[in-house]
Amino acid sequence: MANTPYPESYYAASANAAPSRPALQDDVETDVCVIGAGYTGLSSALFLLENGFRVTVLEAAKVGFGASGRNGGQIVNSYSRDIDVIERSVGPKQAQLLGQMAFEGGRIIRERVAKYNIQCDLKDGGVFAALTPKQMGHLESQKHLWERFGHGQLELLDQRRIREVVGCEQYVGGMLDMSGGHIHPLNLALGEAAAVESLGGTVYEQSPAVRIERGANPVVHTPQGKVRAKFIIVAGNAYLGNLVPELAAKSMPCGTQVITTEPLGDELAKALLPQDYCVEDCNYLLDYYRLTSDKRLIFGGGVVYGARDPANIEAIIRPKMLKAFPQLKDVKIDYAWTGNFLLTLSRLPQVGRLGDNIYYSQGCSGHGVTYTHLAGKVLAEALRGQAERFDAFADLPHYPFPGGQLLRTPFAALGAWYYGLRDKFGM
Structure with missing residues (x-):
């Protein structure tokens, strides 16, 4: 099976020592199967483990391979669209709840760093x-x-x-x-993965999810194994591919x-x-x-x-x-x-559930370091039956890109060109 290494970057070159985690080669059972060992997946896994769930994390490459291990490393509060934009879209009640959460992600990061002694140059x-x-x-x-x-x-x-x-x-x-x-973003992800394992969770690397068998007892298939679970959390974001077609259409x-x-x-x-x-x-x-x-x-x-x-x-x-x-x-x-x-077209995160037992969060729109840590907590709350904060995100309106997947790239590039001109001329 192909082994996908980290891309060449300063973060990969200066990463803390981490174990080489095995690929999944068996059939395993768990309470929650998390797809993706980036911040969303690792944050979800940590909150679930702290609340007594059995958790298995599947990563297609290596922990923090995607945006979580390559970003600018900045802890920035709120969302890619700020609370006033949300308020105009959904009204004051929902915006109040989302506004209260807008500054929680940074606190979660600091709590994780302190609790699990994560060395990430905070x-x-x-x-x-x-x-x-x-x-x-x-x-x-x-x-x-x-x-x-x-x-x-x-x-x-x-x-x-x-x-x-x-x-x-x-x-x-x-x-x-x-x-x-x-922070050093890759070292934060590696520290969170180590924390997951310290609580009894399992992280498999080089184990891409290739198919989800939906139903009352869903199964996630990898090239050499499968995970039977009560719940699935889809946390692949920009590296999810077409595993879940209904998510790919709106991002x-x-x-x-x-x-x-x-x-x-x-x-x-x-x-x-x-x-x-x-x-x-x-x-x-x-x-x-x-x-x-x-x-x-x-x-x-x-x-x-x-x-x-x-x-x-x-x-x-x-x-x-x-x-x-x-x-x-x-x-x-x-x-x-x-x-x-x-x-996403709205530049707001997309959160929801497919059927009764597949949960997802995606589409941070370039503003993900803090939001993903909050998302993990909100997803874990929903699996525990506390859905008010999950619903506040899930009820945000989202739309497919005009023209579908064929035209979404030129459409977005045209919009960026327009706003780039506004930046240039101070409009």
Whole structure:
């Protein structure tokens, strides 16, 4: 059977030691079969194990192989569409419940890191950086919105203050969220997988789910084995393929690109990000960056619709990095990679149940580090019969992309082109 290794990335090169987990080669029985060992699957497994369920996790490649082990490593609160957008769509009652959950994912991450002693370079503090007065006005409104839902730890930054936290001349201001922060994302996933196993859960790698046999006692088939379960959680996101056709129809894999510099040294690293916060700008097609524990700059941005791998990632991202930090013009890029996230038309996550016993969460739309950890808790609650928070997500309206799978990529790319122009001209 094919063995799928991690893609070449800074995260894979600096990952903590982890055991090589076997592929499933037998028939096993469990309470819950989780498909996917990324954040959604691992978070679900942990909450279920803590509540007495037997759990088996199937991973097609390696733990954290997908977006969970390749993302920018930023802990960013709320959803890809903020609470005010949700409120206009579904009304104040449902929005109130979703708003209360919008800041829970980051707390879950910190609780997991502390409880299971996960070594993932956790740092506090995230900055939203405004490039225009209009974006600054949006941040002011966002601060009031988040505070209305009980979220503090926020500080608006004027032009002088943002210069104190980001060594970049292009920002007019920003907002600091001290409950945000950053982590080594693959090491977080590896630590969560180890925690799953410490509680008696089983994780199989190189074990793709190739077919789900639905029914009162569903069975998940892999190339060399199968898992009989009472419940299934589908947590494959952008790497699920067409395993569940009704989920594939309402989502689209997209690629984002990341580069990592050579080590910058203490002096240059401190000049770029004096407080070691992570940063994302406020453009629709945003750039994001942060320092690693060994003083490299990780810089990401760009979207490739349809999840094709660009021929030259550095050529796409390096100019963005140099626009923010021209002082890095002679710095070498040591790593460049791409990873897929799953986009929905509403840019809100899709949560639901197929039949009586197949649950799913997908479509974080590029905003998944915190949401996926919340999703695991919400899915576990639903399996325990506490469905109020699950239903708040499940009742969100979702739509297929116009033109179906054939036209979804050009449709989304056209929309991104339009918003890219708005970013460029400050509209």
